[in-house]
Amino acid sequence: MSTANLTQRPDVTPAKRPTEPSKTRSTLVWLGLLALVGVSAWLSGARWSELGSLFTEGWRYFLLMGQGLVHNPFSEPYSEYWTLAFDKMMESVYMAWIGTLMGALISIPFGFLAARNVSGRVTVQVSRAFLNLIRAVPELVFAIVIMLPILGFGPLAGTVALGVGAVGTLGKLTAEALEGIDMGPVEAVRASGASKVSVLRWAFWSQVLPEVLAFWLYRFEINIRASAVLGVIGAGGIGSLLSQLFSKREWEQIGITLAVIVIVTVLVDMISGAVRHRIIAGSAKSERRIQEETVAL
Amino acid sequence: MSATATDASALRPRKPGPSGVLIAGLAAVAAFTVWAAIQIEFTLAPLITNFTNGWEIIQEFLTPNWSFIFRVWEAWVETVAIAIVATFVGVLVGLIFATMASRVTNRSNWFYRVVKVALSMVRSLPDIAYVLIFVALVGVGSLAGILALIMFNIGIAAKLTAETIDAVDQGPLEAADASGSGTISRTRWAVLPQIMPNYLSYCLYIFELNIRASVVIGVAGGGGIGSVIDVQFSRFEYANVSAIVVAIFVVVMAIDQLSQYLRRRFV
Numbered sequence: 001m002s003t004a005n006l007t008q009r010p011d012v013t014p015a016k017r018p019t020e021p022s023k024t025r026s027t028l029v030w031l032g033l034l035a036l037v038g039v040s041a042w043l044s045g046a047r048w049s050e051l052g053s054l055f056t057e058g059w060r061y062f063l064l065m066g067q068g069l070v071h072n073p074f075s076e077p078y079s080e081y082w083t084l085a086f087d088k089m090m091e092s093v094y095m096a097w098i099g100t101l102m103g104a105l106i107s108i109p110f111g112f113l114a115a116r117n118v119s120g121r122v123t124v125q126v127s128r129a130f131l132n133l134i135r136a137v138p139e140l141v142f143a144i145v146i147m148l149p150i151l152g153f154g155p156l157a158g159t160v161a162l163g164v165g166a167v168g169t170l171g172k173l174t175a176e177a178l179e180g181i182d183m184g185p186v187e188a189v190r191a192s193g194a195s196k197v198s199v200l201r202w203a204f205w206s207q208v209l210p211e212v213l214a215f216w217l218y219r220f221e222i223n224i225r226a227s228a229v230l231g232v233i234g235a236g237g238i239g240s241l242l243s244q245l246f247s248k249r250e251w252e253q254i255g256i257t258l259a260v261i262v263i264v265t266v267l268v269d270m271i272s273g274a275v276r277h278r279i280i281a282g283s284a285k286s287e288r289r290i291q292e293e294t295v296a297l
Numbered sequence: 298m299s300a301t302a303t304d305a306s307a308l309r310p311r312k313p314g315p316s317g318v319l320i321a322g323l324a325a326v327a328a329f330t331v332w333a334a335i336q337i338e339f340t341l342a343p344l345i346t347n348f349t350n351g352w353e354i355i356q357e358f359l360t361p362n363w364s365f366i367f368r369v370w371e372a373w374v375e376t377v378a379i380a381i382v383a384t385f386v387g388v389l390v391g392l393i394f395a396t397m398a399s400r401v402t403n404r405s406n407w408f409y410r411v412v413k414v415a416l417s418m419v420r421s422l423p424d425i426a427y428v429l430i431f432v433a434l435v436g437v438g439s440l441a442g443i444l445a446l447i448m449f450n451i452g453i454a455a456k457l458t459a460e461t462i463d464a465v466d467q468g469p470l471e472a473a474d475a476s477g478s479g480t481i482s483r484t485r486w487a488v489l490p491q492i493m494p495n496y497l498s499y500c501l502y503i504f505e506l507n508i509r510a511s512v513v514i515g516v517a518g519g520g521g522i523g524s525v526i527d528v529q530f531s532r533f534e535y536a537n538v539s540a541i542v543v544a545i546f547v548v549v550m551a552i553d554q555l556s557q558y559l560r561r562r563f564v
Contacts, residue, residue, distance in 0.1 A: 037385045044378035045520070046440035054444070058434050094333035101330060136549045138512050141542050144530060145358055150344060150351030155337040160344075228423035229513050236337065239425055243517070246429040258426060265421035 065255025081253045085241065085260040091155055092237035093268060095230075096223035099159045103166025104216045110167060111174025111212075112200065118178060128175075134168030139226050143235045155236025162223050162230070173215045177208040210279045217272045217279075224265055354535055361540035369525050369541070373548075375439055376521035379514070380507035383443045387450025388500045394451060395458035401470065402462055402484045416459075420452035424510055428517040442519025446510065450503050457499045458492060465491045497563045501556035508552055512545065 041048070071078045112118050113127040143161035151157040186203040194202065231239020238261060245254045333339075396402040397412040427445035435441050469487035478486065515523015522541060529537040 033385070037382055040378035040381040042378075043374050044382060044439045044443060045375055046379075046382075046443055047436070047438055048440065050435040050438075050440055054434055061434065091337060094336045097330065097333045098337060098339050132550070133546075136546045136553070137542070138509055138545075140512050140516065141545075144526075145539065145542065146351070146355065149354040150347050152343070152347070156339060156343070159337055159339060160341075225421075225423040229425045232425055232517055239423075242426060242429055246433055249433065258422065261423070261426065262418050262421045266417055269417070269421070 061251055064251035065258065068252030068255035069259055071252070078252075078256070081256045082260065085238070085253075085257040086264075088231075088238045088241045088257075089260050089264045092227040092231070092239075093224055093264065095155050095159045095162060095227045095237050096220055099162030099227070100166055100216060100220040100223050102160070102163030103219070104170055106163070107167045107170035107174055110171035111178060112204070114171060114175035115178035115204075117181075117183070118200070118204065127171075131168050131171045131175075134164065135172065136168075137165075139165035140229055140233065143230050144233060148233070148235065153234040153236075158227055158230035158235030158237055161235065162227060165226070166219050166223065170212075170215060170219055174208065174212050177211045177215075178204055181207040213279050214276045217276050221269055221272050224268060228261070357535035358539040358542075360536055361543055362534075362536040363540055365529075365537040365540045366544045369522070372522045372525045373544075376508065376511040376515075376523075379439050379442050379446065379519075379521050380504055380511065383446030383450055383507055384500065384504045386443075387447045388454045388496075388503060390447070391451045391454025392458055392496065394455035395462060396484050396488070398455055398459040399462035401465060402480070402488055404480070416452060416455050419448065420456060422448075424449045424513055425517055428514055428519045432518040437518040437520075439520030442514040442521060445514065445519055446507050449510070450507070453503055453506070454499060458496055461492045461495045461499075462488055494563045498560045501560055505549070505552055505556055509549055 068078070068081070073079060073082050110127055110131060113123050114131060116124055119127070139161045142164050143157055146164075147157035147161045151160060181204060185207065186199060189199050189203040227237045228239040228242065231237040231241070232243045234240060238257070242254075242257060245257060394412060394416060397408065398416055400409060403409045403412070424445060427448045428441060431441035431444040435444065465488055469491065470483065473483040473487035511521045512523040512526060515521045515525065516527045518524070522545065526538055526541055529535075529541070
């Protein structure tokens, strides 16, 4: 009976489908964005007509690069190309390693100085400003402005530039990690009558160590790529070889060199990633959090 | 009595010794560090002995030629324009690759693996390598810079976004599956709305990176303010270089602040 009643009631006829919310706003945003990109494409002064040669010339060069790779790597002169590229790439890895280590060691005190729960307000402000200053200047600029005049051309200048560049980001991340610690252990260590230094060492540093080590390794991975840039201005590493080869247009050797860069970088990333997983496993913070934070690197 | 004495000493547990793996790891790290330092002839002595040499040049840097900043305003416009175009194209293509590089949205195992390997190869080449490649292909100028940055951006955008897609809430996905949607509409309606805030903040971050990279791009022949630095540096006009460096610093900071403000609104 009730069903019969229901079907008879006029207001139970299928309700109207709700109207779709207006799309005007998103359309306007898209139009604005497209206009911005269009104007930028024009203002950038790029010769867009050259884009076609990417597909004609590009394909030819790509094949030439590939040819370098398929030749027997143990025959002359290809064995020489492989060893040269490998040596230079390893120089980049060494530069990145020493630079990162140097930057990491310098960043520790700055991390403590810039952490709100460790230092006073003025100290925090001053050291934050200093770290931001370093972060905003690209390594290349450090290398050009300070390192090359003092240290001369070569891997040493590049290494020190990478080290100084690493201080900004690592110091900031260390400070943020310190601010995120559990204050319980700090109280416990204080209650046991520890000195100020012991508190920092056993309550603060112990808690952030896994996270900070993960940041260092991330930075090392980034510095391997950054060291290539420094080579172009003569500060050592694979970059100098690469820019020489491109100016001579030695496509086969370029192909080999790029392959070495890819292989070594992927290998180092894999090793460093495995170590990071192991270090972070069991620490309070999930790896996901750390990945999100290292976006700032 | 002796029993109580042993009890007292037994109260404090013995400190566990370091594990063998840790010792071996630390030894390996130390050995690698020493080896690397020898290979690149690492020394900080020149910082002190050569300081006077460098100091003359650094002094020139300390007196920037401010008027030069505005004389090259076209290069500034070019730098920002390059960054905008490269970010726009790079993040759009990166989004497509991101959906292919996550098991959530790509249910084909072999295709997922292929995309993952390809992306890690794209990421492993440094930005400078892309600039050199495209300068060789399309000639010196901002087109090479734009193309290089696009490649660079695809790698980063795809990686970050794919990680975000991996972590989406499964509920909407199940709903989309239950209603019989295909891979594309499932991605569009169940995944995309969830990742949008993070994705937009990655876009801003990548735009920032592109402004920062402008020095590198220019030095290798990709146009923008970096090429001005390169020219002035080779002419030993250090006062001009330092003015530009300070200005880049200010621009980067300003864009940093702007994007932080926008990010707070998105997320």
